[in-house]
């Protein structure tokens with residue numbers, strides 16, 4: 227691909243995947259684990275530039291998934307490339323768990339400034355979202371001297387054994403792994419579109435209150451006394467579970483319950499954080515201040531970095547309690563600091579403005595098609611839920627998969643999540659012109675798939 231400003235539409239010139247792509251897929255099938263949850267379509271990425279991805283056969287796609295909500299600043303943003311390159315020329319690794327370097331406190335200080343946590347914070351650096359979650363779990367256990375957790379159906383917090391105990395968005399994630407490492411009880415998540423308490427559409431708050439009632443009046447009185455609960459772990463917007471924003475009143479109630487019982491409120495912002503929802507963190511839409519936050523994905527613009535940020539008085543564990551050889555590597559931190567600078571400079575605002583524009587376009591498609599049951603989300607984190615019809619609102623997973631494939635064949639990268647949702651998680655540099663192109667393709671893909 228020659229990245230030029232004139233490039234405005236995808237260019238598909240071979241069958242998909244093309245001959246070179248098929249060779250790579252064959253080698254992958256031979257040498258790489260089959261456990262990755264790849265979609266039906268097969269994208270073999272070779273180069274990335276901004277919102278565009280070129281595959282091994284020189285087909286060019288408009289990327290509205292950003293490597294699963296990771297490439298927040300777009301692919302290979304020149305300022306990110308420059309920051310990383312510069313850092314590799316002076317210090318690549320020194321193991322921050324045993325030595326010191328300036329980058330760790332620099333990013334810790336920045337996170338203290340931007341994380342909506344009351345008072346000062348401290349940060350533990352990790353390499354991924356799951357590791358940030360593992361850190362949060364251990365920290366909550368260490369601080370409260372308690373062992374139980376409460377999590378929500380539909381949640382995704384990672385696949386390592388501790389995080390897996392929380393995760394509940396798909397059967398395949400836990401199937402075959404027997405009893406879980408941690409003592410976690412799951413509660414229905416307030417998804418108003420298909421309210422878990424009245425099975426219909428709920429706009430009256432009954433699912434929010436139902437979930438809290440479930441915790442206070444069922445769990446606390448039976449299996450899970452509050453004095454044994456270390457933390458309630460919640461995604462501010464459920465990601466893998468279907469792009470479902472947590473209602474603000476529900477988050478405020480969790481805060482109240484945690485305050486009343488000395489429980490840590492742990493907010494997982496791995497997918498919803500770093501500007502994606504039009505604020506630095508999705509929890510800011512509710513005004514709630516958590517005790518512990520998990521961050522990864524978009525913070526590094528593609529470099530592997532995660533962070534567990536907690537109130538400084540909570541991060542009181544003993545030397546050796548938790549550490550990671552690579553976590554907070556100087557090159558990854560250089561990328562994170564530059565990413566945050568770009569987010570603050572313009573991209574959070576762009577996520578809000580262009581995200582609203584995208585949502586409006588998707589809502590028009592909802593009016594046009596009987597099979598779109600719901601369009602929901604914040605900023606550039608938008609879910610489109612496909613249903614059999616608007617009377618039953620019954621999920622339509624096969625239709626969703628067909629539409630995903632039809633988009634790919636036309637050069638648009640989007641990805642499913644939840645039972646029958648398509649997620650929009652583009653790079654935060656997306657423009658209104660890009661949105662027009664994407665919506666035209668999405669519209670045609672739906673028309674051809676129903």
Ligand SMILES: Cc1ncc(COP(=O)(O)O)c(C=O)c1O
Pocket residue numbers: 354355356357359382383384385461465466494495496497498522523
């Ligand atoms: C909300 C959330 N938490 C945790 C994770 C796990 O992150 P990772 O795959 O980097 O371990 C994910 C990944 O999708 C996520 O969406």
